[in-house]
Amino acid sequence: MNRRYGNASGSAPSRKGRGRPGRGEIMIVQGGSGAAGDFAYVLGALGRAGWRYRSELAPLYWWAGSLLGGAWLHSTHPAWWPLPLVAGVAVLVVLAWLPRPVVTRWPLLARWRVRAWSAGFTAAVTATVALAGLYGASAGELPTYAFMAAMGLGAPWWWREDRRRLSKVRMIRERFGDTADAAGLSGARMVSAVIGRWGWTARLKLRRGQHYTDAVNALPALESALGSRVGALRVEPVTDDAAEVVLRLVESDPHAEPIPWVARPGKRPASITAPVTVGVWEDGSDVAVSLLRKHVLIGGATDSGKSGLLNVILARLAECNDVTIWGIDLKEGMELAPWSKVLHRLAVNGSQGGALLKDAVAELERRAAFLAEQGIREWTPTAEAPALVVMIDEYAELGPAARKLADSIARRGRAVAVTLLIATQRPTQKTMGDGSAIRSQMNIRFCLRVVERGDVDLILGAGSLTAGWDTTGFDAPGKFLLRAAGHDTPRRARAQWINDADVQATATRNTRPNHHQPARPQDRNGDHASGQTPPGTTGAQDGAPGSLRAPGATGTPSGVSGPDVALWEALKQAPPTGAGITELMTASGRSRRWVHYRLQALKRQGKAAPCGDGRWVAVPGPRARPDREPPGADGDAS
Numbered sequence: 001m002n003r004r005y006g007n008a009s010g011s012a013p014s015r016k017g018r019g020r021p022g023r024g025e026i027m028i029v030q031g032g033s034g035a036a037g038d039f040a041y042v043l044g045a046l047g048r049a050g051w052r053y054r055s056e057l058a059p060l061y062w063w064a065g066s067l068l069g070g071a072w073l074h075s076t077h078p079a080w081w082p083l084p085l086v087a088g089v090a091v092l093v094v095l096a097w098l099p100r101p102v103v104t105r106w107p108l109l110a111r112w113r114v115r116a117w118s119a120g121f122t123a124a125v126t127a128t129v130a131l132a133g134l135y136g137a138s139a140g141e142l143p144t145y146a147f148m149a150a151m152g153l154g155a156p157w158w159w160r161e162d163r164r165r166l167s168k169v170r171m172i173r174e175r176f177g178d179t180a181d182a183a184g185l186s187g188a189r190m191v192s193a194v195i196g197r198w199g200w201t202a203r204l205k206l207r208r209g210q211h212y213t214d215a216v217n218a219l220p221a222l223e224s225a226l227g228s229r230v231g232a233l234r235v236e237p238v239t240d241d242a243a244e245v246v247l248r249l250v251e252s253d254p255h256a257e258p259i260p261w262v263a264r265p266g267k268r269p270a271s272i273t274a275p276v277t278v279g280v281w282e283d284g285s286d287v288a289v290s291l292l293r294k295h296v297l298i299g300g301a302t303d304s305g306k307s308g309l310l311n312v313i314l315a316r317l318a319e320c321n322d323v324t325i326w327g328i329d330l331k332e333g334m335e336l337a338p339w340s341k342v343l344h345r346l347a348v349n350g351s352q353g354g355a356l357l358k359d360a361v362a363e364l365e366r367r368a369a370f371l372a373e374q375g376i377r378e379w380t381p382t383a384e385a386p387a388l389v390v391m392i393d394e395y396a397e398l399g400p401a402a403r404k405l406a407d408s409i410a411r412r413g414r415a416v417a418v419t420l421l422i423a424t425q426r427p428t429q430k431t432m433g434d435g436s437a438i439r440s441q442m443n444i445r446f447c448l449r450v451v452e453r454g455d456v457d458l459i460l461g462a463g464s465l466t467a468g469w470d471t472t473g474f475d476a477p478g479k480f481l482l483r484a485a486g487h488d489t490p491r492r493a494r495a496q497w498i499n500d501a502d503v504q505a506t507a508t509r510n511t512r513p514n515h516h517q518p519a520r521p522q523d524r525n526g527d528h529a530s531g532q533t534p535p536g537t538t539g540a541q542d543g544a545p546g547s548l549r550a551p552g553a554t555g556t557p558s559g560v561s562g563p564d565v566a567l568w569e570a571l572k573q574a575p576p577t578g579a580g581i582t583e584l585m586t587a588s589g590r591s592r593r594w595v596h597y598r599l600q601a602l603k604r605q606g607k608a609a610p611c612g613d614g615r616w617v618a619v620p621g622p623r624a625r626p627d628r629e630p631p632g633a634d635g636d637a638s
């Protein structure tokens with residue numbers, strides 16, 4: 001039995017002294033005997049300290065690790081010593097070449113100082129392992145030189161900004177007991193803490209009986225006890241545990257400078273079914289919004305950053321492979337033309353806009369009919385049958401007929417994943433179209449700076465201003481309030497800023513096949529069918545009865561609706577003698593095998609039947625009336 005300083009009574013140690021012996025207290029440690037127990041105790045303590053201060057001790061670990069690695073190589077495979085050299089040279093080549101995915105994965109490598117340090121580190125480790133592998137780890141002065149290299153590389157490592165911040169947060173965590181006492185939150189513990197770009201975030205375990213509201217009330221006192229600036233602390237509840245809260249310290253204002261847009265890391269394309277990041281909240285966390293089956297309204301005064309936000313959303317959608325984007329830019333294409341490689345269609349004046357919306361409504365009805373006939377409630381976007389997003393910059397410039405069409409999409413488009421993204425200065429009833437319900441159909445609303453307080457209600461909905469949603473005081477472009485499902489409190493955010501070079505790079509990286517082709521000079525007369533639409537785009541001939549070509553196509557045989565709809569249309573339009581497999585392959589743009597499997601599936605569902613000679617027809621089912629709202633498209637007006 002060993003004696004350590006601790007709590008002689010055996011009761012739980014006082015919170016203040018947790019993990020540390022109190023003066024004069026004796027703790028009974030069971031299970032050890034004599035020197036072996038002491039040794040185990042010291043070893044355990046050293047192990048814990050070694051892990052806890054792993055960041056500070058990292059240079060020593062590199063030194064020991066590379067010598068040990070080399071020693072192992074020397075004793076097991078001495079002839080393999082060139083291997084670490086090859087690996088090291090490969091890393092140096094990558095650092096010199098710096099392919100884009102590497103920077104995306106490790107953004108710090110974009111800084112030349114970090115790259116230089118990484119190259120030095122790679123060279124030192126490579127040389128140590130290779131030499132130790134060849135001559136043995138203790139050969140000559142190798143351990144000394146390796147140690148000197150580790151210390152040399154360690155200097156910038158120890159000086160690193162984020163490591164120093166990490167040490168600071170660790171100290172804050174260790175002393176949090178005293179901080180909580182001083183702030184009147186006695187008994188609260190900081191169970192974990194992480195540093196972020198703008199400050200740190202910690203999880204607090206409150207004392208039994210304490211609640212989130214106690215933490216909220218203690219905020220000013222906590223700010224004083226932590227020595228932070230006024231208003232730097234935020235507290236959020238943890239929904240699954242009433243005795244826990246998240247405490248966030250925002251050291252620097254994330255909105256003080258423009259927030260650069262960062263491309264999505266990784267090679268795999270994104271999907272519209274997952275939320276996309278468009279900006280940063282005041283506490284430094286990302287603003288992520290789910291755009292699937294949602295209409296979006298962006299409103300704000302001139303120069304408030306509407307087009308900037310529109311561009312960021314467009315960039316995010318461009319990264320998704322299950323979205324087709326059509327654009328209407330009534331600034332003569334100034335905003336959206338740089339995105340030509342991503343947009344399937346682009347209308348740059350009122351009449352082209354009207355034609356585009358007409359096609360979007362036709363697409364919506366085609367999808368609605370298809371869903372109704374197949375007994376499906378909602379359109380699930382895929383790469384082959386994508387969601388269709390129609391972006392409209394300067395909505396107020398659209399003519400009344402076009403606004404009527406947009407209104408129709410707003411009311412009926414959600415279930416079939418045909419949605420609108422509208423930017424406008426003042427969404428008054430007049431600019432949105434008299435009698436139009438379009439505003440109430442907008443599920444996601446971004447309100448940037450407005451000049452008149454009443455405009456907040458126009459953009460975010462009646463009663464918003466009195467409920468605390470006020471953007472009149474916003475002092476920089478791109479700052480906004482977001483109102484959407486799950487975003488019910490006015491939290492300030494700022495949109496990311498995508499510059500021209502990034503627009504170009506993103507558009508090039510995500511170029512769509514059959515994207516919009518800029519109009520030839522002779523076509524600049526406002527007729528969309530004369531060059532504004534890519535080959536194969538909706539035209540009267542495409543949808544003509546008897547044609548097996550799917551209407552609404554965007555250059556591929558199956559078009560924006562996807563091969564399933566194209567196949568179904570072809571079956572429905574087939575003469576009584578049926579459609580042959582080759583015709584169905586042409587219509588859907590898919591292989592014989594694919595067509596065969598789909599026909600068998602339709603046959604099993606009683607929706608298609610063979611009619612001899614390998615020809616097929618659709619079996620008539622309930623048809624969707626064109627004026628009928630598609631299932632689930634009732635709009636969740638906010």
Ligand SMILES: Nc1ncnc2c1ncn2[C@@H]1O[C@H](COP(=O)(O)OP(=O)(O)OP(=O)(O)O)[C@@H](O)[C@H]1O
Nearest residue numbers: 258301302303304305306307308477478495496497
């Ligand atoms: N998120 C942002 N971060 C930093 N600066 C921004 C941001 N968004 C816009 N800006 C700046 O504000 C300027 C005006 O932005 P933008 O053109 O998007 O405003 P707007 O509301 O569309 O104006 P208008 O109504 O006149 O078209 C831009 O040129 C840009 O310099």
